[in-house]
Amino acid sequence: MPDDAFTEHRPLLFTIAYEMLGSAADAxxxxxxxxxxxxxxDPATVEHPRAYLVRVVTRQALNHLRTVRARREDYVGPWLPEPIRTAPDVSDDTILAESVSMAMMLVLETLNPTERAVFVLHEVFGYTHGEIAASVGKTEAAVRQIAHRARRHVHARRRRFEPDSDAAREVVQRFLLAATTGEVQALMDLLAPDVVQISDGGGKVVAARRPITGRAEVARFVLGVLRTTTTATRIEHATYNGMPAARFVTDGELDWLVAFEIHDGRITGLYGIRNPDKLHRAEAVLPLDRGGHQPWKP
Known part of the structure; x- marks a missing residue:
């Protein structure tokens, strides 16, 4: 039955679409x-349902990506991917965890749509150049060149980080404790010298309009933000995009969330999402899957 095949492969299809678009709603x-x-x-005419569905989703995502890119150029302030709440076991798959991390998703935004599709399908999901060619409407030779160019571009810009783990969560807990109690030195000790803080308010709520870099500057910003929170604000720990995160809930509503990028025991990146359009879907845990790829004939 068509419904059965689509339901079976839905986590894989969603993961592909999300990594290509950076938005759960668009996916x-x-x-x-x-x-x-x-x-x-007619399902009887489809020899390999998963291959067919991956091809259809890739083509639809490419069309969608070309449309939304123009919209993102007019975005107010820094743009961050729509955060997705992930199960802790996503962190067990290092490739998947890195591919959906905020830092990697921002790097993928710098690729053109075809480069992004080729990189995601080849590097994350393991499809061959020949398999990808049928999905993106290119020759195998062209896909091979695109893959090489995209890989070089991404590897030059990727940031190393540690997926969500007990050790990473402990760093976040110490950071939040230092921030909420105003222990400046303890806060500074947990930040890497080149730490970057990015806020996404989408022009709809108050948020920093540019990235903030450097240990002292980020510490000052964090302390200033936390001074504006009320006693009604509750901080919850969670996992988003394979990263440890903190949810700030006020009067039962998710006001903002911060995903933490950690490397060698220090925080190298803070990604704060306040845009309400991106938070209203941030409650449910979304299943991600790389599909246990096996080669298929296009």
Whole structure:
């Protein structure tokens, strides 16, 4: 049955769409469009349903990405991916955890749509250049060149980080304790010298309009933000995009969340999302899957 095949592969399809688009809402739109196309096909004519669905989702995501890129150019302030709450076991898959991290998703934003699709399908999901060619409408030779160019671009810009773990969560807990009690030196000791803080308010709420870099500057910013919180604000620990995160909940509503990038026991990046459009979907844990890829004939 068409529904059975689509449901079986849905986590894989969602993961591909999300990594190509950086938005869970847009990924869901792509899956809906892809499902409509899939439901119009006679399953008996499809030899490899997963291969067919991956191809359809990739093409729909490419079309969608070309549309939203123009919209993001007019975005107010820094743009961050829509955060997705992930199960702790996502961190056990190092490739998957890194590929959905905030830092990597921002690097993927600097690729053109075809480069992004090729990089994601090849480097994250393990598809061959020949398999990818059918999905992006290029020759195998062209895909090979695109993959090489995209890999070189990404590797030159990627930031090393440690996925969510007990050790990473302990760093976050110490950081939040130091920040909420105003222990400046303890706070500074947990920040890397080149730490960067990025806030995404989308022009809809108060948020820093530019990235903040450097240990002293970030510490000052964090302390200033926490001084504005009220006693009604509750801090919850969670995992988002394979990273340790803190949720700031006020009067039962998620006001903002911060994902922490940690390397060698120090915080190298803080990604704060306050845009309410990106927070309203941040409650449910979304299943991610790389699909246990096996080669298929395009």
């Amino acid at each position: 869901e739109d792509v899956l809906q469009e892809s499902y409509l196309r899939w439901s119009a096909v």
